[in-house]
Every structure is written in structure tokens, then in C-alpha cells.
Amino acid sequence: MTSFDFVVAIPARHDATRLPGKPLRLLGGEPLVLHVARRALAAGAREVWVAADDARIAAALADSGVRVAMTSPAHQSGTDRLAECARIAGWSDDTLVVNLQGDEPFAPPAGIRAVAELLAASAAEMATLADANVDAGQLFDPNTVKLVRSDAGDALYFSRAPIPWHRDAFAAGSREPAAGACLRHIGIYAYRVGFLKRFAAMPPGRLERLESLEQLRALEAGCPIAVAITPEPFPPGVDTPEDLARAEARLAADG
Numbered sequence: 001m002t003s004f005d006f007v008v009a010i011p012a013r014h015d016a017t018r019l020p021g022k023p024l025r026l027l028g029g030e031p032l033v034l035h036v037a038r039r040a041l042a043a044g045a046r047e048v049w050v051a052a053d054d055a056r057i058a059a060a061l062a063d064s065g066v067r068v069a070m071t072s073p074a075h076q077s078g079t080d081r082l083a084e085c086a087r088i089a090g091w092s093d094d095t096l097v098v099n100l101q102g103d104e105p106f107a108p109p110a111g112i113r114a115v116a117e118l119l120a121a122s123a124a125e126m127a128t129l130a131d132a133n134v135d136a137g138q139l140f141d142p143n144t145v146k147l148v149r150s151d152a153g154d155a156l157y158f159s160r161a162p163i164p165w166h167r168d169a170f171a172a173g174s175r176e177p178a179a180g181a182c183l184r185h186i187g188i189y190a191y192r193v194g195f196l197k198r199f200a201a202m203p204p205g206r207l208e209r210l211e212s213l214e215q216l217r218a219l220e221a222g223c224p225i226a227v228a229i230t231p232e233p234f235p236p237g238v239d240t241p242e243d244l245a246r247a248e249a250r251l252a253a254d255g
Helices: 032-042 055-060 078-089 109-120 167-171 193-201 206-211 215-220 241-254
Strands: 007-012 047-052 067-070 096-099 126-131 146-149 155-159 183-192 225-229
Touching: 007 032, 007 078, 032 047, 032 055, 032 109, 047 055, 047 078, 055 067, 067 078, 078 096, 078 193, 096 109, 096 193, 109 126, 109 183, 109 225, 126 215, 155 215, 155 225, 183 193, 206 215, 215 225
Parallel strands: 007 047, 007 096, 047 067, 126 225
Antiparallel strands: 096 183, 126 183, 146 155, 146 183
């Protein structure tokens, strides 16, 4: 159990483009969103909320120990949904909230705690996690977000492109990541509620629109983002029917 209070909010949109009804898809006979909620509860959060847009999601979480905020189906991002959840929950501006994606049924509780702990100890506006294990396939995969950070641990940039670019190695034809320099971003965030509300109200930035990465909005606005290496791996989330089948196999293998 951590020595400070934090809450977890899980955005759950019913009509996901690539996997409609994703929060309610069954994994091991139970809704996907319920698996994610249990991970958040195991992390030691003071409260766990699911920010939903469909009453069927709320029904699936009955008696689960989490609370549900019914948010607008018109939200364009999970951040917008979380900002509304914060208002519904009545959290104070200094409340520390972790944004856990609703498609992460195997998110390690230690990682959820770690991002909250990072923000609690930082002067940054946001905190997130990264994995130092990046292979060549991930380096050139636009669906894998890469980041670089400063010596102080704050994010310098996030990109779908391979960064940093090792000039001499790439010129020689190497497609291997620069050793120790390239990090794979893990899409979990912590914010204080006051900043979450301000962030959701900011207009999208130029780089954000170019890369389709919402976190660049914060960097463009001059808001630092603290980055730590995850204490445990985050297995892939569930975004497609194939991902769901792999998650089912993993759950069965884990017994």
C-alpha cells in the first residue's frame, strides 16, 4: 500500500472503432473492463472509477467495488472523459488521479502505483511510464510510441517515428535501436485534477495533430511530463479481435 492517496479513473467507451463493445467483450467469461478495474483496485487506490458512456458498462460493474461516472458519449478523447469524471466525483484540484486505459486487463498493479508515486514526488504537471526494451520491429512500428527524456527524467519528445536517430549507425544501414536511448512509451498517466481540467480545455497543438499524440499538447504548452521506467512489463492491451484472442490465451496460460 502506498503512503499517499491517489485515485484511478478508467475511460471506457462502448463503441470502439476496431472492437465495438470492447469494455463488455468477455475475457475468461467476464467483461474486459472488470479485469482492468480489478488491476486498479489491487494497486491500492483510494477510489477506482470507470468513466463510461453506456449504461451496460455500469451494469457490468455492479458489486465490483468500483464506482461509475456516466459521461457524455460525445467526448473525443479519454482525457475529456476523465475531466468530466473528476467533476462528477467531486475531486479537489490537488487530488492525484491515474488514467488507466480501459483495454489493459494485465496492467501490473506495481506499475499503476509507480506512476502515481512518480507524480507525487515530482514538480511536473503529468507523469507517465516507459519501457527500455525496444526491438527493431517496435522502433519502426508507427503504432508503438517512442520517447526520449532528459537527464532529469522529463520527457523531451514523443513520436511514432524512430527516435532518437543514431546518425552513423543508420547511415551504415543498421535498423537497431540506439542502445539505452530509445524508450517505448506506456500509455498510462498521472495528473493532479486541477491540471487534468486545464489540459482537457487546451486546444489541440500542432505537433499533437501531426503525430496524433495527445501528450504532445502538454509539451507544446510548456508543461513538463515526468517519465520513469516501469517496474514491471505492461503486456499488450486489447484493441482488436486478435488481441482479445491472445489475451484469452494468456489468461488461460496464467491459470
